[in-house]
Amino acid sequence: MTNSASGDEEYVYDEASGEWMPASELAAATGALDGSDLTVRDAVGNILADGDQVTLIKDLTVKGAGQTLKQGTVIKSIRLTGDAQEIDCKYPGIKGLVLRAEFVRKR
Template sequence: MSDEEYVYDEDSGEWMSASDFAAKQHAASQVEVRDAVGNILADGDQVTLIKDLDVKGAGQTLKRGTLIKSIRLTGDAQEIDCRFDGIKGLVLRAEFVRKR
C-alpha cells in the first residue's frame, strides 16, 4: 500500500490519486482558443484581421489585413486581448482574426 493521498472526484464518482486529480483539474481549466480558420492561438501570437471592424468608443475603424502583435488570451474561448496604436484595452473576437 502506498503513502499517496487519494481524493474523491465527484464528476467521475471515483477515487484517484491527488496528483492525477490535480492534473485533471489543470487540463480542464485550459481554454482552447481558435481563430477564424481553426488554428489554435497562444499568448504572444501575431494575428491579422479578416474583416473591417469599427472600434466602439475610439471612433476608429481597423481595416482588413491589419496586423495585431502580441495577443493575450483572456480565458474566454472567443475573446483575445491586444494592443493597437491609440487604442487601449482592445478586445477582439477570435472569429475575426487569422493567425499569422
C-alpha cells in the same frame, strides 16, 4: 464558506448553481472549467497562443474609439483571456482592445 455535514464529507456552497455540494464534486466540476485546457481557435481553425501575431479578416468598427480597424491590419503580441472567443490586444491609439477570435487569422 463551508458547512460540515454528517459523515466525513465536507460540503461547499457553489455560487454558480446556488446549491451545497460535496467538496470533491465541486473541485471536479471547477477543474474542468478553470481554463487549463482552454483552446482558442482563429477564424480558420488555427490554435492561438499568448504572444501570437494575428491579422484581421474584416473591417471592424471599434466602439468608443471612433475608428475602424481595416481588414489586413496586423495585431502583434496577443494575450488569451479566460474566454475561448476573446483575445486581449494592444494597438496604437486604442486602450483595452479585445477582439473576437472569429475575426482574426494567425500570421
